[in-house]
Amino acid sequence: MAEDGMLSWDESIFRDEHVFEIDYLPETFRHRDEQLEGLQYALRPAVRGSRPLNAMVRGPPGTGKTTAIQKLFGELDGRRGVRTVRVNCQVDSTRYAVFSRIFEQLFEYEPPASGVSFKSLFKQITDHLTDEDEILTVCLDDVNYLFYEGEASETLYSLLRAHETHAGAKIGVLLVSSDLDLDVIAELDGRVQSVFRPEEVFFPAYDEDAIVDILGERVARGFRDDVLALPVLDRVAALTAETGDLRVGIDLLRRAGLNAERRASDAVESEDVETAYETARHVHLSRRVRGLSDPERTLLTTIADHDGERAGTVYEAFHDETGLGYTRYSELVNKLDSVGLIDADYTTVEGRGRSRELSLSYDADAIRDRL
Template identity: 70%
Template sequence: MDGDPDEGMLSWDESVFRNEHVFEIDYVPETFKHRESQTQSLTYALRPAVRGSRPLNVMVRGPPGTGKTTAIQKLFDEVGAQTGDIRTIRVNCQVNSTRYSVFSRLFEGTFDYEPPSSGISFKKLFGQIAEKLVEQDRVLVVALDDVNYLFYENEASDTLYSLLRAHEEYPGAKIGVVVVSSDPTLEVIDELDSRVQSVFRPEDVYFPVYDQPEIVDILDERVRRGFNDGVISRETLEYVAELTAESGDLRVGIDLLRRAGLTAEMRASRVVEREDVENAYEKSKYVSLSQSLSGLSDTERALIEVIATNDGEQAGAVYDAFREETDLGYTRYSEIVNKLDQLGLIEADYAEIDGRGRSRSLTLAYEKEAVLDRLE
C-alpha cells in the first residue's frame, strides 16, 4: 500500500543479508581482485611441485588486510583440486608460535589426525612426517602465515632450518616454504641465523595496501554477494571505502559492512544508512587490535592489563606490578614487553632518568578502554 509507514521496515523473520558469511574475516571470495601479479608470482614458485620437484621458497610481505592469506588459500585450493601429489598446509603462527606446535600442525595435515599430546619428541614427530612424504612421493608446501610470531618467540630460525634441511636427513623429502609476514618493521632475512640464511633464498612477493578505488571494487563484490538488493547505496559504500582506506586494512571494511548491516537490522530497517556505518565504525576500527589480542597467552594478556593500569610508568615499576600477579622473572617479562612492542600493542620508549640512566616507559598504543574491553 502506498504510503505505508512500515514499507521500509523489516519484519521479525526478515534480514538485510543474503549471505552473512560473506562478511566473515576467514571467507575466501570466489573472485580475487587486484592481486593478479602477486598470484602469478606465487603460482610460478609452486609450479615445480606440480612436476614432482621441490618448489621455490617464497617470502610474502605486506601490511595486515592486504590479501596475503586469501591469495595463498586460493592457490592451495587450486593445487589441491588439480593433483593429489602435493600436500599444502597453512599454519597460523599466531596460534602455533613454536617449532614443535608448527610441526604438530604439519603432522596433523600429513596424517589427518593429531599427534599424541605428550610423549613424542620433536625428532620423532619430524621423522614421521618426512618418512610419510618420501613413502608417498609427495611434495609438501608449507605456508607459515604470520611468521612474525615465530620471530617474536625466537623460534623462526629453528623452524625454518628443520624444514629447509629436511632432505639432508631424509633423502627424497621435498618441502617448499612460503613465509608470510604482516610486520612491516621485520626484516625477515636479516633476523634469521646465518645457517638458515645460507639456504633460504626466497622469491619476494609484496602485497601493498589497497587504494580506495580497489577497496570500492572489492567491497562492492561483497555487498552484491552478501546483502539483498538495494540494502546499501553507492554513496554509503564509498563512505565505507573511505574509512577503510584511512585504516589501510581491508578487514576493517569487511567487518564494517557486517556490523552496519546488523545495526540497520536493530532499527528494523531494510537499508543501511550512513549513520549505521558511523555507529559500527567505533568497533570495526579495532579489528587489528582484536586480532592481535586474540593470539596472546594468558601471561601476555596479564601484562597488557598491568600496563593499562600503569600507563606511562617506567618498565621497572610495571615489572613490580606484573611480578605480583605472575611471579615471573625479569628476563621473561622483558621478552613479553618486546613482543607486545613489535606487535604494535604498546609503545616502549627509552628516556633519560635523572641519576638512573636510560629506562623505558610503557604506554598502550590504543585507547585504554578499547584494549580492556577486548581483553574481557
Template identity: 50%
Template sequence: MKKNLLMWDETLFRDPEVFEIDYVPEQFNFREVQMRELAFQIRPGLRGGRPLNTICRGLPGTGKTTSVRKLFEEIEETTKKLVPVLINCQIDNTKFAIFSQIYRKLSGHLPPSSGTSFKQVFDAVARMLQKEETVLLVALDDANYLFYENEINRVLYTLLRSHEAYPGTRIGVIVIISDLDVDLTATVDARVSSVFRPTEIYFPPYGEDEVRDILHERVLQGLYPGCLSEEMFSLVVTQTQKSGDLRVGIDLLKRAALNAEKQARRNIEKEDICKAYDVSRYLHLGFSVRSLKDEEKALLRALAELAAREGEMNAGEVFRTIKDRIGVGYTRFYEMVKKLDAMRLIDLEYREGKGRTRVISLRYEPAKILEYLS
C-alpha cells in the same frame, strides 16, 4: 511505514559467508602481479622439486593470505604430489603445534595429544612424505608470532633441513609477515639463512578506488539490492581507508547490516555504520588479545593500567613496578614485551640518554585494551 520494516524471518543478507574473515572470493582483483610471482616460486614443486622459499610482506588487509589461499586451492585441484599447508601462527606458534598441523594435513588427523614427542611427529611427517613421494609447501601466516622465544629459527631450521635427516624430503616455505619493521633475513641465524634464501613479494596497501571496487563486489554478492545506498557505501569506504585495513571494511559491512536488522530496518543507515565502526576498527586488537597466554594478558593489563596514568613508560621502571604482580623475572618480562611489540599491540622504542633506554607505548587506548582483556 510498515513496508520499510523487516519481518522476523527476513534478512538483508543474500550470502552472509561473503563477510567472513576467512572467505576466499571467486573474483580476486588487484593482486595479479603478486599471484604470478607466487606461482613462479611454487612451480618447481609441481614438477616434483623443492618450491622456492618466499616472504610475502605487507600491511594487514593487503591480500597476502587470500593470495596464498587462492593458489593453494588451485594446487589441491591440480595435483596430489604437492601438498600445501597453511598455518595460522597466531594459534599455532610453536614447533610442535606447527608440525602437528602438518601431520594432520598428511594423515587426516592430529597426533595423540599426550605422550607424543616432537621427534615422533617430525619422523612421522618425513616418513609420509617419503612414502608418498610428495612435496610439502608450508605457509606460515602471521609469522611475526614466531619471533617470540626464537621459535622462527627452530621452525625454519627443521623444515628446510629435513632432507639431511630424511634424504629425498622436499619442503618449501612461504612466510607471511604483516609488520613492515621486521627484517626476517636479518632475524634468522646463519644456519637457517644459508638454506632459506627467500624471494620477497611486496603487497602494497589498496588504493581508495581498489578498496571501493573490492567492497562493492562484496556488497553485490552478500547483500540484497537496495539495502545500502551509494551515500552509505561511500561512508563505509571512507571508514575503511581511515583504518588502513580492508578487513575492517568487510567486517564493518557485516556489522552495519546486523545493526539495521536488529532495528528491523530494510536499509542500512549512518548510525548503523558508525556504531559498527566502533567495533570493527579494533578487529586486530580482538584477534591478538584472544591469542595471548594468561601471563601475557596479565602483563598487557598492567601496561594498560600504567599507560592510563603515565602514557609512555620506561621498560626498566615498568618491570620494577609490576614484577611481583605478574611473578616473572626480567628475562621473561622482556621476552613478553618483545612479543607484544611483534604483535603490534605496543611500540618498543630505543632512545639514547643515560645509556640505552627502552620506552614502551601502547598502540591502542588503554581503556579499549582493558575492555578487550575483560
C-alpha cells in the same frame, strides 16, 4: 521487504551474511594479479614433481596475502602427489607446534599430546612424504610470531634441510609476514640464511578505488538489492582506506548491516556505518589480543593500569601479580611491543640514565574490553 522501509520479524537485509566473515574466500580475487603470478611461479615446480621455490610474502595487514595463498593451495590440493599445509603461527608459535600441525594435516589425526620427541615427529612426516612420493608446501602464516618467540630459525632450518637428512623429502616454504619492521632474512641464523633464498612477493595496501571495487562485490553478494547505496559504500571505503586494512571494511559492512536490522530498517544508512566503525576499526586489535598467552594478557592489563609509566614501576606491579622475574617480564614486554599492542620507548631520566616508558598503542578501554 515491507513497503514502509521497516523489516518484519522474519526478514533480513542479508542475502548471505557469511560473505562478511573474515575467513570467507571470495570466488573472484581482484587487484592481485601480479602477486598471484609471483606465487604461482614459486609453486609451479611442485606440479611437475620438483621441490617448489621458497617465497617471502610481505605486506600490511588486510592486503590479501592469506586469501591469495588459500586460493592457490585450493587449486594445488586436487593434484596428485602435491600436499599443502597452512600453519597460523599466531596460534602455533613453536617449532614443535608447527610440525604437529603439519603432522595433523598429513595424517588427518593429531599426534599424541605428550611423549613424542620432535625427532620422531619429524621422521614420521618425512617418511610419509618419501613413501607416498608427495611434495609438501608449507605456508607459515604470520611467521613474525615465530620470530617474537625466538623459534623461527630452528623451524625453518628443519624444513629447509629436510632433504639432507631424509633423501627424497621435498618441502617448499612460504613465509607470510604483516610486520613490515621485521627484516626476516637479517633475523635468521647464518646457517638458515645460506639455504633460504626466497622469491619476494609484496602486497601493497589497496587504494580507495580497489577498496570500493572489492567491497562493492561483497555488498552485491552479501546484501539484498538496494540495501546499501553508493554514497554509503564510498564512506565505508574511505574509512577502510584510513586503516589500510580491507578486513576493517568487511567487518564494518557486516556490523552496519546488523545495526540497520536492529533499527528494523531495510536499508543501511550512514549513521549505521559511523556507529559500527568504533568496533570495526579495532578488528586487528581483537585478533592480536586473542593470540596472547595468560602472562601476556596480565602484563597488558598491568600496563593499561600504569599507562605511560616507567618499565621498573610496571614490573613491580606485574611481579606482585604473577611472581615472574625480570628476565621473563622483559621478554613479554618485547613481545607486546613487537605485535604492536604497546610502545616501549627509551627516555632519559635525570639522574637515572636511560629508562623505558611503556604506553598502550590503543585506547585503554578498547584493550580492556577485548581482554
